[in-house]
Amino acid sequence: MSLSIIGYDASTGRLREICDRMRERPLPPVYRPSHGGVPGIVAAHSLDPDLISKVFPCSTTLNGSGPLTWPERELVNTVTSRLNQCFY
Numbered sequence: 001m002s003l004s005i006i007g008y009d010a011s012t013g014r015l016r017e018i019c020d021r022m023r024e025r026p027l028p029p030v031y032r033p034s035h036g037g038v039p040g041i042v043a044a045h046s047l048d049p050d051l052i053s054k055v056f057p058c059s060t061t062l063n064g065s066g067p068l069t070w071p072e073r074e075l076v077n078t079v080t081s082r083l084n085q086c087f088y
């Protein structure tokens with residue numbers, strides 16, 4: 001089974017606006033896809049654009065500046081996702 005997504009090239013309207021904003025966000029180079037579209041985690045939410053605009057500001061707040069380095073925050077995110085049975 002695979003997750004249906006709407007890729008950047010096929011996005012229109014509100015989804016395209018949100019994708020464009022997500023592409024403009026400052027990201028570590030490892031998150032910049034070589035195909036020029038949006039990162040996979042954004043594409044995974046493409047079927048519900050309104051959810052993207054709610055989830056990512058929260059994620060940005062939680063993963064913003066603080067005592068943990070970027071790799072340490074990623075480790076916490078990975079463990080949290082695993083505990084929540086999210087295999088993305």
